[in-house]
Amino acid sequence: MRREPPQRLVDYGPLVFPAGMLTVFFVVPFATMIAVSFFQRQQGGFYTPAFVFDNYARFLSLFFGKVLGFSLFLAIAVAVACVVVGIPFTYLLSRSKRNVQIVWLVALLSILSLSEVMIGFAWSTLFSRTAGITNLLVWLGLMEQALALTPSFTAVMTAMTYQAFPYTILVLYPALVRLDPTLTEAARTLGASPVKAFFTVVVPVLRNTILATLIMVFIFALGSYLLPQLLGRPQHWTLSVLITDQAIYQSNMPFAAAMAVFLVLVSLALVGLAFYAGRQKEAK
């Protein structure tokens, strides 16, 4: 089949529907948010149209800088944790028996049906002093007495990694199934131990998939606002938590919008940087 660029206006016809959807559900809300971010806040919960930079100026402070820094750090940490656990797991899964694969995939995908609230409360129970896993360790004689593991950074990380893990597998699994198993066998005949073959062949061959997974989990984790509140201390709150707080509880829409726009810009910049780094490596 030959592919020709569209010649006349009618040739663009099939694009009308997706373009319309994109405009209505993405461009318009996002444009509204950008506009609101420049509006003037009125005491008492509303705003008037204006063009002021107050909202942006307000978070040029150490406090918001720290929150932004922590949000990015948390999202990157979750993305790295998902990929580091996900690749060996999916690699072994893709090489196991068919029915073993199906059981694992169904179990993992069923996590997707759990809402963030349920995941949050489940982990807060598991990490609690009264009903948590530490009781099991005490019972096994590994610990003196049960203690609460939440609120803590580890609890936030664990729950967020748990939540993002099925998405990680969904992206990695097809790529690893398609990976030619003779590549690792060839590496072994050439003198690489199975572990070395994994790091010198499987990981580099999947570089683009890994990069895509990192970016996806990063963006996914950046939007999480329930788990940090449920399982973390105030210093573990992310920018998303503050945005929710400002928008819903403080009724400060312009400031919430400004933070949201800033978050989008920063994450776009980071994703662009990752793509650029990937491109550079490829061109070499």
Add this chain to the structure above:
Amino acid sequence: MSGLNLEHVTKQFGTFTAVNDVSLSVPDGTFVCLLGPSGCGKTTLMRMIAGLDLPTGGAIRLGGADITQVPTHKRDLGMVFQSLALFPHLTVGENIAYSLRIRGVAKDVQKARVDELLAMIHLPGFADRSVNKLSGGQRQRVAIARALAISPKLFLLDEPLSALDAKLREAMQVELRQLQQRLGITTIVVTHDQREAMTMADTVVVMNKGEIRQAAAPVDIYRRPADSFVADFIGQTNLLPVEADSAGRARVLGQAVEGLMLSAGATKGVLSVRPEDVQLTAPGNGAISGIVTFIRDLGGAIETFVEAGGQQIIAVSSPRSRPEVSVGQQVGIRLDPMTSVVLAK
């Protein structure tokens, strides 16, 4: 005991026996072709030699040492896969240097060896090319060079040429054989192309259903097949029932063949006669009589199909000695006892 020795090697997948009690001795520096129909266990046997699969029975020795349980990466061998399995993320040079890099060889030594190997495979200056932009034949050569980078004791190739077109395949067969002779490396090639096996091998090993049917030099395999499977699988042959009469002479299709003997005590067998050894003559006078059913002129050779006693016999002659026959004509067939082989079964 040097060389490669397989001792009663067996591989079972569940209840299915893919390789059954295979014993084979490969002296150093020989070129062996594993030949057999699809699914006969050639790849499985080669994977066991490479250590990619472990035998369920028997032992494999290399240079006297038992390597049956030694993991693949400690066997110091070179292997070329049917899919070639070139690493797509590495350049030609990096692919060839992979085994050296894994062993921690110095960078400049690696580079010198890569250049040496690229010259050997007639691709000098290709080190920085991407392997994804090579032709089939070039990829083939790179895979061979990569496998030979550490100068392994044993060189294994699983249907290395099957992806190439006929012309290139013939050229690569000769090239591979010359390379092997120059390096003097013990080489085992899996193939299901008997022409390929005859071109390259010192020893052809014919397999069927997981067992070795015959292991011998190409000429012996062709001239003295061990059984009817080998005779039929290697080249074209006519398999005719043969009986011993009361005087002990062999009778084929009702005619005694002078000078042909069955093994002592046997009364029945199968006679294998190559088409080029079948002589067409005038009927009668002690010849087997038959009727010409079809003539195929292939340019370089003429095949005459004759039906005799319910059997089809094919005779091949060169255009110079074109037989003066036509379809439907009654002809006589003479078998030469020197070139006919009586098989047990």
